Amino acid sequence: MAELLRDRGAMDSDALLRAARELWPGVSRQRLAQLVRHAEGLGAVRTLDGVVEACAVADDADAAEGDQRRPGAFRAVVLDVEAAVRASAQHPGGERRIYQLGAVRLSADTGWVDEAPEFEGWLQLPDQEWEALIRGAEAVTQFRQDARAPEDVLGDFREWLGDVDALVAFNGTVADFRWLDAECSRAGLPAVDGVLPVDALYLAQAVWPWLDSYRLGDVAVSAGAAVQDGRLHDALVDARVTALVVRAAARETAGWSDPWWRLVASVGAGSAAWALVASLTDRKPGGTVDDESVAELLAEALRGVGRARPLASWGEPGPRCSHASGSTAGP
Incomplete structure (x- = not known):
């Protein structure tokens, strides 16, 4: 997908479908959308205002240097944005403008976390019509007090x-x-490139595939994190809650046996999501398993099928992983 876009240039969905069918005759629009989402999860392409484009690729020298990631614990930033949305004929899903950006640091490197644990910024909106779309009286008040030019807030965020x-x-x-x-x-700024994307929803689905709801608040409650529903939909609060969910997922995997961890880690090799989990649990991010080991693990898990257990008692992934959506490797 990324190679196609680098060869042909950025395209909207219709042009991309025509180009894709030259390479893969008969590919459906739905299947193409899945391929685009997968490539976005890998950081290979991105979609801006309905146009899909390839992300920049470093040259060989830069790539070789980039393979040598900074030593030490994996450093992640958990972010959330709140946006005003209005109907638009040009944007089927609505036109959006971010008015609040919240983020927290998440890492086993506590020194790095403590030096600047959180970030919050309020972004000015184009006019009062947009401002009327901000949700909540408290948010409106804080927006009017703290909103700054988007390029200034985003510039500070990139530095943080x-x-x-x-x-x-x-x-x-x-x-x-x-x-x-x-x-x-x-805002006239480049996209935040050079970092790996991790979707915490994917981690929740992979670690707890039996949940009835994957709304952030519901996942947090199921994972044992205290959440006040009235405070959700505040960007900084949602970022904090997401960080709690990721830490809870890491604690859950810490209880998995070594064979189960090696199985999941081998399937998720190269995934930033599992690299983060491994760093938080101080477990090796990779591993190899042979067919015989996989068969033994699955046979052991299947022997326990049919015995319902509460969420807190699930210690290892077992056969319920068959209900998880998407790829095990994840973004």
Whole structure:
């Protein structure tokens, strides 16, 4: 997908479908959308205002240097954005403008976290018509007190990120990451490249695939994190809650046996999501398993099928992983 876009240039969905069918005759629009989302999760392409483009690729020298990631614990920033949305004929999903950006640092490197644990910024909106779309009286009041030019807030955010390894957001692949890139583009700033995207929704689905709801608040409660529903939909609060969910997922995997961890880590090799989990639990991010080991693990798990257990008692992934949506490797 990325190679196609680098060869042909950025395209809207119709042009991309025509180009894709030259290479893969008969590919459906739905299947193409899945391929685009997968490529976005890998950081290979991005979508801005309905146009899909390839992300920049470093040259060989830069790539070789980039392979040598900064030593030490994996450093992540968990972010959330709140946006005003209005109907638009040009944007089927609505036209968006971010008015609040919240973020927290997440890492086993506590020194790095403590030196600047949180970031919050309020972005000016184009006019009062947009401002009327801000949700909540408290948010409106704080917006009027603290809103600054988007380019200033986003510039401060990029500086605060420092040498971060990954950006984490709940449902970020289809929401926050795209919206942040679009806001940077409107502000005349480059997208936040050079960091790995991690979707915390994917981690929740992979670690707890039996949940009835994957709304952030519901996942947090199921994972044992205290949440006040009235405070959700505040960007900084949502970023804090997402960080709690990621830490809870890490604690859950810490209880998995070594064979189960090696199985999941081998499937998720190269995934920023599992690299973050491994760093938080101080477990090796990779591993190899042979077919015989996989068969033994699955046979052991299947023997326990049919015995219902509460969430807190699930210690290892077992056969319920068959209900998880998407790829195990994840973004």
